[in-house]
Amino acid sequence: MTTTAQNRAERTATAVPLHRPISTALHKRPRVRLGALLALPLTWLVGLYIFSLALLLITAFWLVDPFTSLVRPGFTLDNFALLFSNPAYISTSLRTLGIALAVTALSAAFAIPLGIFMAKIASPWMRAVLAVAITLPLWAGYLVKIVAMRITFTEEGFFNTVAGAFGLSGPGFGIPTVIITLTYLWFPYMALPVYTAIRQIPVNLFDASADLGASGWTTIRTVVMPLLTPALIAGSVFTFSLSLGDYLAARFVGGANSQMIGSIIASNINLNPPVAAAFSVVPIAFVVIYLLVTRRTGALERM
Amino acid sequence: MKKQLLVPAFASAALLVLAGCSSDGQSGDGLFIDVPDIPMAEELGAAEDASLDIVAWSGFVEPEWSDQFTEDTGCVVNRRVAGTSDEMVTLMRTGEYDLVSASGDASLRLIAGGDVAPINLDLIPNFGDDIVEGMKGQIYDTINGQSYGVPIGRGANILQYNSEVVTETPESWDVVWEADSPYAGQIIAYDAPIYIADAAVYLMTHEPDLGITNPYALDETQLAAAVELLQQQNEIVAEYWADPVAQITSFVGGTTVVGTSWEVLRKFTEDTEKFGGTLPVEGSTGWSDAWMLSSEADAPNCAYLWMDYTSSPEVNGAIAMNFGMAPANAAFCETSDEAAQHCEDFNATDEEYFSNVWFWTTPIEQCVDGRTDVTCTNFQQWTEAWLTVKG
Numbered sequence: 001m002t003t004t005a006q007n008r009a010e011r012t013a014t015a016v017p018l019h020r021p022i023s024t025a026l027h028k029r030p031r032v033r034l035g036a037l038l039a040l041p042l043t044w045l046v047g048l049y050i051f052s053l054a055l056l057l058i059t060a061f062w063l064v065d066p067f068t069s070l071v072r073p074g075f076t077l078d079n080f081a082l083l084f085s086n087p088a089y090i091s092t093s094l095r096t097l098g099i100a101l102a103v104t105a106l107s108a109a110f111a112i113p114l115g116i117f118m119a120k121i122a123s124p125w126m127r128a129v130l131a132v133a134i135t136l137p138l139w140a141g142y143l144v145k146i147v148a149m150r151i152t153f154t155e156e157g158f159f160n161t162v163a164g165a166f167g168l169s170g171p172g173f174g175i176p177t178v179i180i181t182l183t184y185l186w187f188p189y190m191a192l193p194v195y196t197a198i199r200q201i202p203v204n205l206f207d208a209s210a211d212l213g214a215s216g217w218t219t220i221r222t223v224v225m226p227l228l229t230p231a232l233i234a235g236s237v238f239t240f241s242l243s244l245g246d247y248l249a250a251r252f253v254g255g256a257n258s259q260m261i262g263s264i265i266a267s268n269i270n271l272n273p274p275v276a277a278a279f280s281v282v283p284i285a286f287v288v289i290y291l292l293v294t295r296r297t298g299a300l301e302r303m
Numbered sequence: 304m305k306k307q308l309l310v311p312a313f314a315s316a317a318l319l320v321l322a323g324c325s326s327d328g329q330s331g332d333g334l335f336i337d338v339p340d341i342p343m344a345e346e347l348g349a350a351e352d353a354s355l356d357i358v359a360w361s362g363f364v365e366p367e368w369s370d371q372f373t374e375d376t377g378c379v380v381n382r383r384v385a386g387t388s389d390e391m392v393t394l395m396r397t398g399e400y401d402l403v404s405a406s407g408d409a410s411l412r413l414i415a416g417g418d419v420a421p422i423n424l425d426l427i428p429n430f431g432d433d434i435v436e437g438m439k440g441q442i443y444d445t446i447n448g449q450s451y452g453v454p455i456g457r458g459a460n461i462l463q464y465n466s467e468v469v470t471e472t473p474e475s476w477d478v479v480w481e482a483d484s485p486y487a488g489q490i491i492a493y494d495a496p497i498y499i500a501d502a503a504v505y506l507m508t509h510e511p512d513l514g515i516t517n518p519y520a521l522d523e524t525q526l527a528a529a530v531e532l533l534q535q536q537n538e539i540v541a542e543y544w545a546d547p548v549a550q551i552t553s554f555v556g557g558t559t560v561v562g563t564s565w566e567v568l569r570k571f572t573e574d575t576e577k578f579g580g581t582l583p584v585e586g587s588t589g590w591s592d593a594w595m596l597s598s599e600a601d602a603p604n605c606a607y608l609w610m611d612y613t614s615s616p617e618v619n620g621a622i623a624m625n626f627g628m629a630p631a632n633a634a635f636c637e638t639s640d641e642a643a644q645h646c647e648d649f650n651a652t653d654e655e656y657f658s659n660v661w662f663w664t665t666p667i668e669q670c671v672d673g674r675t676d677v678t679c680t681n682f683q684q685w686t687e688a689w690l691t692v693k694g
Contacts, residue, residue, distance in 0.1 A: 064683075070396070070416060086687070088694025147548065154556025173542050173558060251494070252549055256540040259693040267496070267690060270389030272683055 060277035071273055079278035089264065093282050096260045099175065100243035100286070103182045104236045107190035110183075111235065114191060116224065119198040120206070134191045137184065143248065149181040150252045173255035181249045186242050190235035197231035198224065233294045240290060244283035336446050336669060339417035341598045343449075347426050348604045354379040355605040358394045359404040360592065361386075362626040363455065368618050375612070378605035395419070401600040402609060404455055406590045407443030408497050411665035412682070414444075414451050419595040421449045426607050429614035433634035437657045442671055443664045444593045452593025453610045454631035456623045458649065459589040459660045460493065460501065461580045463564030465554060469579075476505050476583045478561055480536055487539035491553050491562030494543035496682065496689035497663055500588050501563065502529040502536075504661060508585040517672035518588065519664040526680045526688060533692040543693070547571070554578060566649055567627025586659035592628075623649070629657075 026033045063074040083089055118130050137145060150173075152158045159170040171177050201224065209219040247262025254260075261282050268276040355378045357364050364382040373379055383400065385391045388409035395403050395418045405413060413419045424430050430453055437457070444452030462473060469478070469486065479490050480502070492498060503518035506528055515525050541559045544550035551571050553559045569580045594610045596603065612618055620635030620642055629651035630636075636646035650656040664671060670679040680688075 082687075086691060086694075088691040092690075092694045147552075150549065151552055151556065154552060154558045156557035251545060255542045256537055257693070259690065263693070264690055267686055270387070270393045271686055 056277050056280060059274055060281060062274045062277075064272050064274050076274075079274045080281075082275060083278060083282065089279075092259050092264060093261055095175070095258070096244060096262075096283070097286060099179055099182065099258075099260065100240050102179045103186060103243045104190075104239045106179065106183045107187050107239045108194075108232055108236065110187065111191045111194040112220075112224075112228070112232075115195040115198040116220070118195050119201075120203070131195075134188050134195075138188050142185070145185060146181060146248055146252045149177070149184060149249075153177050153253060173253050175254070175258045177253045177255070178249050178258050178260075181253050182243045182246060183239075185246075185249070186239040189238035189242070190232075193231040193234045194228060197228050201227050229297070233297075237287075237291070237294075241283070241287045244286055336411075336415070336667075338414050338446055341417060341420045343421040343423050344426060344603060344607065345423065347607055350376050350378050350605050350608060351602040353602040353605070354381045355402065355602045355609055356381045356383065356400045357402045357404070357609070358383050358385050358391050358400045359402075360384070360406075360626065363404045363592075363622055365621075365625060367625075368613075368621050372609060372612050376605065376608045378602065378608060380609070392416075392418070395595075395597060398597065398599040401597050401602050401606045403595050403597070404592050405444075405452065405595045406592050407441075407663035408590075408665050408682075410443045410452060410593065410595060411446075411667060413595060414446050415667070417598055419451055420598040420600070420603075421451055422453060422596055422610070423607075424450055424453075427453060427611045427614060429611050429632070433616065433632050434614070435629075435631060435633050435652060435654070437654050438591060438593075438631050441591065441662060443591065443662060444595070452595050453614060455592045455594060455613065455619065456626065456628035456630050457589060457591040457657065457660075457662065458565055458567070458628040459582055459657070460563050460587050461566060461569070462583050462587070463554065463562060463569050463578055463580045465557075465560040466577055466579045468560040472579060472581050473561065474581075474584055476501075476585050476587075477509075479563070480505050480532060482535055482539060484539055486561050488541055489558070489560040490536070490540050491550065491559035492536060492540050492543050493563045494545040496685040497588070498563075499526070499529050499533065499685050499689060500661065500663070500666075502532045504588060505585055506532060517670075518661050519666045520670040520672035520674065520679050521666065522670070522674075522677040522679055526684065530688050530692060533689075537692055565627070570627060570648075582656065582659060586661065589657070589660035589662050591662040620645070623651075 026036070059071070060079055061075050061077070063072045063076055064070070065072065083093070114130070114134075118127050122130060140148075153170055153173065154160075155172070157170070163170055171180075205223055206219060209223050214222065245262055247260055247266045250258045250260045250263055261279055265276045265279050268279070357380060359382060361384045364380060369380040369382070383394065385394060388406050391403055391405060392409050392412050394400060395413055396416070403409075403413070403419070405419075410419075434454060438454035440450065444450065444454070462476060462479070464473060464478075468489070478484050478486055479492065484490065493501065499521075500518040503515050503521055503525065506513055506525075507515045507518065510528065513525050513528050515521065521529060542549075542553060544553060544563075547565075547568055550564065550568055554564075555572055555574075564580060566580060569575060569578050572578045594613065596606050596610075600606055613622060614632060616632045616634035616638055619630045619632040620638065623630035623635070624642075624645050627649070629646070629649040633646075633652050635642050636651055637643070646652060666680060666682050666685055668678050668681050670677065
């Protein structure tokens with residue numbers, strides 16, 4: 001036993017000096033240290049993410065040969081003019097914005113009571129079950145989930161069969177179903193931050209609020225909600241921006257009149273990349289405006 | 304109909320090519336399209352060591368027949384499945400692929416873009432008398448008398464209906480176009496700019512004053528009329544389909560009872576009693592696929608060998624059965640009872656049936672109906688118009 005311990009000690013003693021030169025060297029050179037730490041993420045961020053985004057935006061000013069649809073570098077604002085010249089495109093942009101806002105509001109409306117229940121009322125066992133239930137949809141493929149919603153909402157589908165028993169009928173395919181489907185897809189991104197935020201609220205705040213005579217509703221409004229704002233904003237950035245860019249939900253459950261910005265981009269991406277690039281600026285603009293507004297509220301600092 | 308006059312003209316142009324006379328003049332009706340001059344292979348060399356990279360529709364290149372090809376020729380087949388014609392064009396532009404199974408709405412773009420090379424049909428012995436007449440020398444793969452494609456198969460966009468609701472076979476497309484359709488709110492339409500041609504086919508019969516003679520040659524007035532019809536249809540449409548799965552679930556799930564379909568999708572409903580299909584009196588649009596050879600192919604000999612191999616009755620039939628379309632090689636129909644049944648189901652040798660079908664063709668500024676006094680609308684204008692319909 002002793003020999004083994006000794007051996008191990010010796011081995012460690014000989015192993016350590018081997019590593020020291022690097023850590024000593026790094027210790028002396030803070031810039032190299034920082035560089036080594038950031039090299040990989042920065043290559044990713046600048047090289048792949050920002051560079052490709054910049055390329056995309058430049059393409060929006062390029063020209064395209066009308067017959068062969070070959071892209072030629074150049075400068076034209078026609079692609080952007082198209083965004084405003086066609087009433088159908090404007091209504092598509094506004095429709096997409098409305099859908100994204102509705103999805104965000106609906107997700108928040110579901111996430112808050114669920115979060116309060118999970119964090120403060122449910123037993124640990126129930127809490128674990130709910131946490132799995134929320135994240136479970138994330139495990140399935142995105143397209144599978146949309147097709148599942150499609151089958152649920154067809155005329156003779158699950159929804160109408162069940163609702164039919166109560167004399168009701170489903171919304172069919174259209175904007176409401178797109179909103180429901182997108183809410184289903186992005187709900188976990190809202191529910192998880194909200195639940196975590198509620199868990200972090202100390203229980204004695206609820207007690208103090210009750211002691212001061214506040215009703216349950218007043219407690220939620222004046223204590224829980226202000227503490228929840230950063231989490232709600234974090235969640236809404238996901239639900240809002242993901243909804244803005246989606247086009248498959250509109251294609252599969254959208255019916256006749258729910259074309260979204262993503263649908264226009266998808267129709268043009270191969271045939272007319274400059275127009276697709278110009279349209280991709282619309283959701284970017286919406287998200288930037290949204291972030292600027294939320295920054296004004298100061299919520300981003302507390303995230 | 305003008306198209307019926309065109310077919311013999313194109314067929315004779317193709318025959319010239321078949322006979323080995325390279326015809327560089329104008330084709331049938333005086334339509335000359337300016338295309339890049341790309342050399343054609345004169346003779347077949349030895350199979351290359353490089354892999355044969357093919358962009359194809361799902362089901363066109365399967366191990367079932369490509370393994371045998373590799374064994375016979377030594378050419379290793381590398382398949383890339385594409386989902387849309389636009390994607391195929393984009394992939395071919397990368398220059399990394401040797402062959403593509405292009406539909407008519409992609410082929411003219413590829414030819415005009417200089418992405419594909421003319422094909423020497425002499426080097427494809429299996430392209431012979433058994434290739435159905437209606438697929439030889441069509442505008443979508445034969446330009447100025449020069450062939451650019453080896454036909455694989457074809458299909459029509461049919462009118463499918465749920466016979467429990469639509470009890471009598473509709474004779475006309477009016478059930479999906481007219482605002483007073485008894486099936487308003489239960490109609491499905493195809494979701495692509497090329498669907499504008501379906502509106503144009505309907506207008507050819509019902510608004511003869513517009514003077515449409517080819518649904519792929521629309522001037523601005525004619526396009527506006529087609530868009531107006533599509534907007535009228537938008538009010539009564541339950542949904543649009545681009546994805547076959549969506550179309551099948553729409554019919555089977557009861558959301559729609561009548562609309563555009565393919566013969567193979569009707570089969571996939573697994574209830575061909577309940578779901579009927581018909582080719583209405585106005586005729587219809589359709590699609591026809593052909594192998595096209597990249598102008599930058601690094602394995603052109605393998606590509607020629609593949610085009611020949613897949614034009615044989617057995618392999619061409621296997622592809623047609625796997626995908627669900629009418630084969631280009633009619634000899635397949637006599638190989639077995641099953642093959643005969645397939646040809647019957649898909650009207651493979653029924654030229655009269657297909658004479659009413661306008662195969663997808665890329666709309667270009669030059670009117671493909673031969674008019675020279677107007678400029679026609681191109682595919683980009685169609686795309687923009689289509690997004691307006693749904694917006």
